[in-house]
Structures are given as C-alpha cells and as structure tokens.
Amino acid sequence: MSKQTLSFQAEVAQLLHLVTHSLYSNPDIFLRELVSNASDACDKLRFEALNNSALYEDAPNLEVRVAFDKTAKTITITDNGIGMSLAEAVEHLGTIAKSGTKDFVSRLSGDQKQDAQLIGQFGVGFYSGFIVADKITVESRRAGLPAAEGVRWVSGGTGDFEVENIERAARGTSVILHLRDDKTEYLSHWKLKQIIGKYSDHISLPILMQKEEWDAEKSEYVQKDEWEAVNSANALWARSKKDVSDEQYAEFYKNISYDSEAPLAWSHNRVEGSTEYTQLLYIPAKAPHDLWNRDRKAGIKLYVKRVFIMDEAEALMPSYLRWVKGVVDSADLPLNVSRELLQESRDVKAIREGNTRRVLAMLEDMAKKDVAPKAEDKAEVVSAEDKAAAEKEAGKYSAFYAEFGSVLKEGLGEDFANRDKIAKLLRFASTTTDTVSVGFADYKARMKEGQEAIYYITADTLAAAKNSPQLEVFKKKGIEVLLMADRVDEWALSHLNEFDGTPLQSVAKGSVDLGKLQDEEEKKAAEAAAETFKPLLEKLKESLRDKAKDVRVTTRLVDSPACLVVEDHGMSTQLARLLKQAGQ
Numbered sequence: 001m002s003k004q005t006l007s008f009q010a011e012v013a014q015l016l017h018l019v020t021h022s023l024y025s026n027p028d029i030f031l032r033e034l035v036s037n038a039s040d041a042c043d044k045l046r047f048e049a050l051n052n053s054a055l056y057e058d059a060p061n062l063e064v065r066v067a068f069d070k071t072a073k074t075i076t077i078t079d080n081g082i083g084m085s086l087a088e089a090v091e092h093l094g095t096i097a098k099s100g101t102k103d104f105v106s107r108l109s110g111d112q113k114q115d116a117q118l119i120g121q122f123g124v125g126f127y128s129g130f131i132v133a134d135k136i137t138v139e140s141r142r143a144g145l146p147a148a149e150g151v152r153w154v155s156g157g158t159g160d161f162e163v164e165n166i167e168r169a170a171r172g173t174s175v176i177l178h179l180r181d182d183k184t185e186y187l188s189h190w191k192l193k194q195i196i197g198k199y200s201d202h203i204s205l206p207i208l209m210q211k212e213e214w215d216a217e218k219s220e221y222v223q224k225d226e227w228e229a230v231n232s233a234n235a236l237w238a239r240s241k242k243d244v245s246d247e248q249y250a251e252f253y254k255n256i257s258y259d260s261e262a263p264l265a266w267s268h269n270r271v272e273g274s275t276e277y278t279q280l281l282y283i284p285a286k287a288p289h290d291l292w293n294r295d296r297k298a299g300i301k302l303y304v305k306r307v308f309i310m311d312e313a314e315a316l317m318p319s320y321l322r323w324v325k326g327v328v329d330s331a332d333l334p335l336n337v338s339r340e341l342l343q344e345s346r347d348v349k350a351i352r353e354g355n356t357r358r359v360l361a362m363l364e365d366m367a368k369k370d371v372a373p374k375a376e377d378k379a380e381v382v383s384a385e386d387k388a389a390a391e392k393e394a395g396k397y398s399a400f401y402a403e404f405g406s407v408l409k410e411g412l413g414e415d416f417a418n419r420d421k422i423a424k425l426l427r428f429a430s431t432t433t434d435t436v437s438v439g440f441a442d443y444k445a446r447m448k449e450g451q452e453a454i455y456y457i458t459a460d461t462l463a464a465a466k467n468s469p470q471l472e473v474f475k476k477k478g479i480e481v482l483l484m485a486d487r488v489d490e491w492a493l494s495h496l497n498e499f500d501g502t503p504l505q506s507v508a509k510g511s512v513d514l515g516k517l518q519d520e521e522e523k524k525a526a527e528a529a530a531e532t533f534k535p536l537l538e539k540l541k542e543s544l545r546d547k548a549k550d551v552r553v554t555t556r557l558v559d560s561p562a563c564l565v566v567e568d569h570g571m572s573t574q575l576a577r578l579l580k581q582a583g584q
C-alpha cells in the first residue's frame with residue numbers, strides 16, 4: 001500500500017495539543033511509558049505463542065533496546081514483541097482505545113494551566129513521546145506476517161499521521177523519537193540509564209543499552225557495539241515463592257524500606273479473582289520515629305504489571321497499618337493511574353481490603369505462635385526442627401506489640417469491619433499480670449463464675465491504674481481488671497462495647513454493677529448505709545454543688561474513704577485530663 005495521510009481521532013488531536021503545548025511536570029515519564037509498551041508487546045507475544053510457537057521465529061529471547069544518536073538527535077526504543085500490522089498501527093496509534101486516557105480527555109477543562117496539572121498526574125501512554133519529540137516514527141512488523149508487510153507510521157503530533165508499508169525483517173517495533181531542540185539532554189547514556197533504573201528496574205525483561213567507552217582522542221564517550229542490561233530484569237515479587245530464599249526476601253525488604261534491621265515477618269501472595277494482584281507485605285521489627293504522625297505516608301509501593309507507578313500509595317492500606325512495608329503489583333489498574341484516581345477505584349478498594357486481611361492474618365498467626373508450648377502440648381512428639389521453628393516464633397508477637405500495639409488500636413475506631421479481629425490482637429497488663437500480655441480472650445477464659453463484664457481501668461501510668469481505690473472491691477473479690485495506661489486506650493476502647501458477646505465495663509464509670517457477683521447481704525448493707533448516711537450525703541452534695549453531680553454511698557471501696565467516679569456515659573477522668581492537656 002502506498003503512503004497515505006490519515007487524521008487522528010478528535011480526542012487524540014486534543015490530547016496531543018495539550019502534550020505539546022503544556023509544560024509537562026515530569027518529562028522523564030515518556031521513557032517509562034514507551035518501555036512499558038515494549039514490555040507489554042513482549043508479554044502479548046509470549047501469550048499468543050502459547051498456542052503458536054512459530055511466532056517466536058528465530059528470536060525467542062524477548063528484550064527491549066534503548067539507543068540514542070547524538071548526531072541525528074534521536075532516541076529509539078526497540079522491542080521484539082508482538083509488533084503491529086498496518087491496520088493495527090492505524091487503529092492503536094490513531095485512536096484512543098484505553099479507558100484511562102478517555103477518562104483523562106473527558107476531564108480536560110480547556111484551561112491550559114489546570115489541564116497541565118492534570119496531565120502531570122496522568123501520563124498518556126504512547127503520546128507522552130511527544131513531550132520530548134516533535135516527530136515520532138514507528139516501524140513495526142507483526143509476528144507471523146512476512147517481512148514485506150512491515151509498517152511505518154510517522155507523525156509530528158498535530159492533526160494527522162502518515163502510514164505506509166515497508167519491508168522490515170525484524171519482528172516487533174521500533175519507536176524513534178526525533179527530539180525537540182530543548183530536550184536534547186536526553187541524548188545521554190547516564191540520563192537514560194538513570195530513568196530506566198528509577199521507573200523500569202523491575203520490568204522482567206532485559207532492557208539493553210549500548211556500552212560506552214572513553215575516547216581520549218575525541219575526548220568524549222563513544223558507543224561500542226556491545227549491549228548490556230541496565231535493569232535487574234528481575235521482579236522479586238513476580239517470582240514464585242519457592243524460588244525466593246528468606247535471605248532474598250530480607251534483602252528486598254531492606255531495599256524498599258531503608259531499614260537496616262531484618263523484618264519480623266512477611267507474606268507473599270498472588271491474589272486471583274475479580275481483582276488480580278500480587279502482594280508482598282512486610283512487618284518491620286522497629287517502629288519508625290514518626291509512627292505517630294497520622295499523615296505519615298503508607299509504606300506500600302504500587303506497580304502495575306511490574307512497572308513502577310508510585311511510592312507511599314496510601315490508598316492501598318488503612319491508616320492504622322501505615323507502618324507495613326511492601327509492594328503491590330496490580331494486573332488491572334491502568335499505568336497512568338493517579339493518586340486521585342486510586343481513591344475512587346473499586347480495584348483499589350479490593351486490594352486495600354485484601355492487604356488488611358492479610359496483615360491481620362499474619363499478626364494472628366504470630367500471636368498464636370508466640371506462646372511458649374504448654375506442658376500438655378508436649379504429649380505429641382515434636383521433631384527438633386519443629387521445636388527450633390517454634391522457638392524462633394516465640395516472643396515475636398510481644399516484640400511486635402511493644403513497637404506497634406498502640407497504633408494498631410487506632411483500628412478499633414477506623415476499621416469497623418475488622419474490629420473483632422483487631423480486638424483479638426490487643427494485649428494489656430492486668431491486676432494479675434504485670435506484663436502487657438493479656439488478651440481479651442485470655443481474660444474471658446479466667447472470668448469468675450457469674451461475672452458478666454470485662455472490667456478495665458484507665459490511668460496515666462500502670463502504677464496509678466494498679467493502685468487506684470476503684471479497684472478495691474475487685475481485689476477483694478479476686479476479679480481480674482485490665483490495666484490501661486496507653487494514651488490511646490481511652491479513645492480506642494470507646495469504640496469497643498463488647499468482646500465476643502461480653503460487655504466491656506470501665507470500673508471508673510457510674511455505679512459499677514457487680515451483678516451476680518454481689519451477694520444479697522452486701523446489697524442490703526449498701527441500702528441500709530445509704531439510708532443512714534442520707535443527711536451526710538445531703539450536706540456533702542450541698543457543699544460540693546459546683547464540683548460534683550452526685551454523692552452516693554458505694555460498695556466499691558474497701559479501705560479508702562472516698563473516690564471520684566464519672567457518669568456511666570460521661571467522659572472519663574483520664575480522657576478529660578487528656579483533652580485539657582491538648583487545650584480543649
């Protein structure tokens with residue numbers, strides 16, 4: 001077919017106008033987009049070749065080459081992937097098929113400044129080549145077609161493009177960028193290599209560049225005929241679990257977290273179903289210094305099909321799990337997804353829920369294995385290996401909890417769907433144990449016959465909690481009370497009314513009803529006392545009029561003469577003090 005000139009679809013023309021007339025906030029991304037297209041083309045070939053291995057022809061090793069020519073002022077990205085026929089080039093490079101780009105175009109306002117900002121957030125696939133080029137030539141041959149059915153597509157990025165048939169022996173596609181005069185800084189080995197390292201390191205194909213050598217005579221670097229891979233071509237999370245050693249997992253963690261300590265635990269999974277993604281999540285051993293900053297960004301890196309999209313993808317993890325590190329690689333999200341779009345995406349919501357479930361399951365597992373084996377468990381013969389494995393796990397959860405327990409409690413107020421799971425993971429000190437090791441379930445298992453509530457007390461310090469006069473009656477009756485001295489306890493517990501069907505009751509609130517734990521005699525004695533002391537109570541009420549709402553006889557004290565309590569639904573003294581401190 002002879003050369004013909006065709007017009008771009010209206011939306012493409014609109015997009016191109018914007019690309020070429022706006023200041024692009026991050027021009028480097030053109031390379032990410034084009035390398036990613038090259039990698040996609042190789043993936044497509046691999047897929048089609050599953051049923052037709054002849055498509056590999058004599059070049060089964062798939063790769064991407066990035067070359068530049070200083071004299072011609074071109075950058076060429078070549079792949080030996082699926083390629084395009086002439087009809088496909090017209091269709092794929094002349095119209096917008098991709099929903100992400102369509103969405104982008106539909107949001108254009110016509111206001112240059114605003115749209116320039118928008119384009120910075122999106123990235124626009126193939127057309128981003130026009131950020132740095134004033135002309136793009138694409139030469140391609142589709143796998144399986146004869147050499148005579150190659151295609152050349154040329155455009156200056158304005159209203160139209162030219163296509164013609166060419167002879168092309170090599171399968172796959174070359175995208176040749178004719179650089180704008182003000183973008184020649186990209187004609188640099190170092191620069192291109194650096195961009196590839198930043199955005200495309202984990203592309204699983206080798207990305208090759210020509211080696212350079214210093215030429216003393218010309219006093220400049222010259223390119224050699226030798227090619228080398230400039231990426232590690234090796235996405236760890238894309239490998240199967242059995243091919244990755246514990247050391248490699250730990251090393252990768254250090255790479256992405258900048259943490260020098262090994263992680264406590266990790267979980268690596270390929271999730272299939274309506275939303276497909278790979279998750280590799282790590283639980284660090286030490287809390288970062290700014291753990292308490294709720295604006296602290298999440299530790300999750302987002303990839304789409306092994307192409308790096310963004311760091312600190314906060315939409316992929318709830319805030320109370322912001323300390324989890326890792327990688328999510330989605331098979332569904334568009335490459336040009338922005339933070340704003342992430343917030344709205346249904347796939348992202350599914351990923352966030354999946355990540356949350358996974359982290360809570362990891363913690364549950366750690367908590368379960370943390371306990372030292374009990375005597376009765378020893379009946380079974382355990383191998384030395386199992387024993388060593390069990391010893392390795394012992395103490396991990398308490399170590400984790402000491403670092404991250406407080407922030408985990410935020411989940412009670414933040415993640416209602418998982419509140420029960422989170423509650424199970426919480427640990428407290430109590431009147432029977434000094435260490436922060438009692439879970440609600442342990443507490444329940446030890447509850448007294450007739451006890452109807454889980455009792456707790458909050459105070460500034462554990463010592464203050466422990467010595468509170470409000471505990472006297474509980475001590476006397478041998479009822480365990482959870483001691484809470486963490487700043488967030490009060491707030492967190494306000495979101496938890498019960499655990500596994502048993503109500504939670506602060507011993508500092510209202511007239512603690514010991515229910516069946518209080519015998520008839522005690523009740524009668526209290527009533528009689530109330531009668532006897534009525535005149536005294538009236539006097540006290542009168543003199544404390546501005547300071548106390550009520551004064552009453554209580555059975556909660558054993559040794560102390562009096563104590564302060566708050567109303568059942570009132571703010572606790574602890575919380576009131578906290579708010580006062582914060583100036584409220």
Ligand code: ADP
Nearest residue numbers: 037038041083084092093098124125126127173
């Ligand atoms: P996307 O990659 O999201 O589909 P692009 O604008 O990056 O959008 O690319 C548009 C289309 O052009 C691709 O879907 C593909 O069909 C075709 N294409 C682009 N680059 C190549 C390539 N190197 N090899 C084969 N086809 C390509």
Ligand code: MG
Nearest residue numbers: 033037125126
């Ligand atoms: Mg693309």
